[in-house]
Amino acid sequence: MLNEYDLWMQKRKITAAINIPEIVFAQDGGEITNQAVMEFTNGIQRLLGFSPKERININSGQTERQAVFLGLFPEIKKLVSFSCMEPGAEGFVIKVTETNIYIAGHDERGLLYGVFRFLSLLSLGQISYGFELGDTPVSPLRIINHWDNFDGTIERGYAGNSLFYKDGHFDFEIQRIEDYARFLASAGINRVSINNVNVRANAKLLITEEYLKEATVLAAVFRRFGIRIFISINFGAPYSLGKLPSADPLDPAVIMWWKNRAALIFKYIPDLAGFLVKADSEGEPGPFQYNRTHADGANMLAEALEPFGGVVIWRCFVYNCQQDWRDKNFDRACAAYNNFKPLDGKFNKNVILQIKFGPYDFQVREPVSPLFGALKNTRHIMELQITQEYTGHQIDLCYLPWVWEDIMNFDVIKTGNDEKNRYRVRDLIGPNKEGTANIEGLAAVVNVGLDRNWTGHTLAQANLYGYGRLAWNPSLTAKEIAGEWSALSFGASQAAQKIEEILLKSYPAYEKYTSPFGICFMVTPGSHYGPGIEGYEFSRWGTYHRADLHAIGIDRTAKGTGFTEQFSADNAGIFSDPSTCPQNLILFFHRLHYDFIMKNGQTLLQNIYDTHFEGYDEAAQMLELWKTLKDSLESDVYKSVLSRFERQLANAREWKDQINTYFWRKTGISDAKGRKIYE
Numbered sequence: 090m091l092n093e094y095d096l097w098m099q100k101r102k103i104t105a106a107i108n109i110p111e112i113v114f115a116q117d118g119g120e121i122t123n124q125a126v127m128e129f130t131n132g133i134q135r136l137l138g139f140s141p142k143e144r145i146n147i148n149s150g151q152t153e154r155q156a157v158f159l160g161l162f163p164e165i166k167k168l169v170s171f172s173c174m175e176p177g178a179e180g181f182v183i184k185v186t187e188t189n190i191y192i193a194g195h196d197e198r199g200l201l202y203g204v205f206r207f208l209s210l211l212s213l214g215q216i217s218y219g220f221e222l223g224d225t226p227v228s229p230l231r232i233i234n235h236w237d238n239f240d241g242t243i244e245r246g247y248a249g250n251s252l253f254y255k256d257g258h259f260d261f262e263i264q265r266i267e268d269y270a271r272f273l274a275s276a277g278i279n280r281v282s283i284n285n286v287n288v289r290a291n292a293k294l295l296i297t298e299e300y301l302k303e304a305t306v307l308a309a310v311f312r313r314f315g316i317r318i319f320i321s322i323n324f325g326a327p328y329s330l331g332k333l334p335s336a337d338p339l340d341p342a343v344i345m346w347w348k349n350r351a352a353l354i355f356k357y358i359p360d361l362a363g364f365l366v367k368a369d370s371e372g373e374p375g376p377f378q379y380n381r382t383h384a385d386g387a388n389m390l391a392e393a394l395e396p397f398g399g400v401v402i403w404r405c406f407v408y409n410c411q412q413d414w415r416d417k418n419f420d421r422a423c424a425a426y427n428n429f430k431p432l433d434g435k436f437n438k439n440v441i442l443q444i445k446f447g448p449y450d451f452q453v454r455e456p457v458s459p460l461f462g463a464l465k466n467t468r469h470i471m472e473l474q475i476t477q478e479y480t481g482h483q484i485d486l487c488y489l490p491w492v493w494e495d496i497m498n499f500d501v502i503k504t505g506n507d508e509k510n511r512y513r514v515r516d517l518i519g520p521n522k523e524g525t526a527n528i529e530g531l532a533a534v535v536n537v538g539l540d541r542n543w544t545g546h547t548l549a550q551a552n553l554y555g556y557g558r559l560a561w562n563p564s565l566t567a568k569e570i571a572g573e574w575s576a577l578s579f580g581a582s583q584a585a586q587k588i589e590e591i592l593l594k595s596y597p598a599y600e601k602y603t604s605p606f607g608i609c610f611m612v613t614p615g616s617h618y619g620p621g622i623e624g625y626e627f628s629r630w631g632t633y634h635r636a637d638l639h640a641i642g643i644d645r646t647a648k649g650t651g652f653t654e655q656f657s658a659d660n661a662g663i664f665s666d667p668s669t670c671p672q673n674l675i676l677f678f679h680r681l682h683y684d685f686i687m688k689n690g691q692t693l694l695q696n697i698y699d700t701h702f703e704g705y706d707e708a709a710q711m712l713e714l715w716k717t718l719k720d721s722l723e724s725d726v727y728k729s730v731l732s733r734f735e736r737q738l739a740n741a742r743e744w745k746d747q748i749n750t751y752f753w754r755k756t757g758i759s760d761a762k763g764r765k766i767y768e
């Protein structure tokens with residue numbers, strides 16, 4: 090039975106296909122190694138009900154007949170030969186013989202990940218005699234971003250209050266943080282930013298001694314699990330905290346202020362990964378205030394962190410949020426590229442740009458930002474959102490690896506049809522290589538809070554797990570991850586198979602009953618849950634669809650706002666032509682008449698009606714499928730998820746009816762299939 094708190098690391102008696110030796114020999118190492126050894130023995134206890142005895146000093150174990158050997162690759166390879174490749178940074182190899190189990194890390198983190206993977210595979214029934222596996226993470230940076238505020242709230246959080254803060258201060262249960270760190274590490278995460286990128290109120294004090302002392306406790310727990318922390322800072326700190334007259338990045342007093350501040354911070358957290366910065370964005374201060382560039386701003390901070398080995402992660406979510414809806418020349422989708430492409434090559438070596446996956450803001454369907462592929466001389470990573478801001482608030486089920494798989498397969502650079510000249514996002518993810526468009530990793534805004542099941546909707550746990558797995562290996566499919574997660578959480582059972590099926594239905598259903606064909610921003614303003622079809626039409630945020638009685642969408646081709654021209658030439662060609670543009674993005678790129686004929690031979694309008702009826706029906710099917718699990722699941726879990734599916738269906742109904750009515754009223758054209766559309 091499922092204990093929701095334990096996520097994908099359930100306590101469940103399994104029948105292993107191998108004997109697990111009772112003795113563990115572990116190489117002497119640091120605290121991550123010690124943690125790895127403890128995780129191994131606790132994990133065996135969790136799955137098999139006994140705890141192997143641990144003995145240090147790996148060499149004396151060579152004569153031992155049956156034993157587990159945990160250590161670093163150079164040491165373990167003296168004991169046994171591996172046929173798989175030597176692991177790279179943070180990677181591992183696992184080998185199971187008739188008598189022994191060997192887990193060898195490239196480094197201490199690699200060993201920890203190897204232990205966690207061994208335990209997952211054991212739980213999934215995939216370990217047998219002769220088993221051998223080598224695996225190295227594809228992305229060096231696998232980051233979780235928290236948007237937690239010091240008052241305990243979480244911006245865009247849907248699973249209770251912050252794990253870290255309350256009433257303006259750090260306030261955490263240490264056991265819960267340890268469990269959280271374990272879950273993250275078991276999914277392969279190696280960095281966590283601990284506070285909201287909107288650094289307001291007491292969060293500004295995080296870089297003062299009083300707060301840093303408490304942050305060390307948090308950092309110490311994460312450290313044991315191989316996770317380094319980032320701090321989000323406010324660019325205006327020199328004046329808001331330091332009482333200087335400005336925060337101008339070229340002002341010597343400001344430069345000195347940050348250098349001193351960095352020294353103080355690293356005194357408390359010597360392995361701090363660095364700063365995360367949202368500047369000149371949605372009201373946050375930044376270098377534009379002083380007519381400086383974002384390179385000036387980021388490099389100034391980077392110089393302060395450089396002596397301590399820290400990096401600056403600088404977000405590219407910079408756009409004008411004071412737009413005039415009357416002005417049709419200004420297109421928010423162009424902003425990140427326009428702001429950052431001209432600065433390519435101007436950032437210091439320890440600056441990494443963090444770019445939202447799409448040009449807008451975590452919408453249900455967006456193209457991949459054209460900055461990917463365009464930046465060749467600046468380190469950068471991709472930002473995703475696990476928390477379901479625009480995807481149903483963890484009330485609606487929306488299994489995000491479904492769309493992340495599409496993002497990973499997006500052709501960033503494509504020249505002709507030759508495979509060799511094709512670079513998808515996943516082909517570009519990897520260690521930084523100067524002069525290439527490599528993406529050094531992923532960051533994602535997390536979906537957890539103090540709710541006992543961590544994520545509010547129990548099935549939203551799959552999104553957290555899925556992110557970690559995908560960050561480790563961006564070539565994994567949504568289906569593979571769903572299968573793995575369901576079986577780890579619910580055991581190898583028919584229930585797990587049905588849950589996998591439900592997960593895989595959820596994203597297409599959500600996409601269909603919400604905004605159609607990549608149109609974006611038809612959500613309720615502010616909350617971003619439920620329909621608000623014209624909620625953003627006349628606002629300052631720059632996200633308009635401009636539907637009238639004839640047509641909908643924005644022409645983003647060279648004849649329109651020119652956004653398509655930011656892509657590589659082949660992509661620009663494909664997106665510019667409605668006959669080659671992917672259908673699910675056609676309204677992101679084009680303004681189309683309602684009678685435009687889509688690939689399936691139906692008009693755009695009929696496709697809008699059809700997808701909304703279908704999406705609603707699919708939400709209803711998910712609810713029915715869930716009901717068939719009543720007797721297979723713990724009653725609490727069954728009921729809490731059931732109530733969310735019921736709320737989801739009500740939401741889907743609102744979306745379907747409001748969207749269909751809206752377009753019926755605009756056009757006066759009825760549904761060809763004669764279904765009920767309210768007037």
Ligand code: GCV
Pocket residue numbers: 236244245286287367406450478
């Ligand atoms: C943290 C969107 C969200 C904001 C968020 C912002 C960002 O606009 O609605 O809540 O602020 O993105 O990514 O900085």
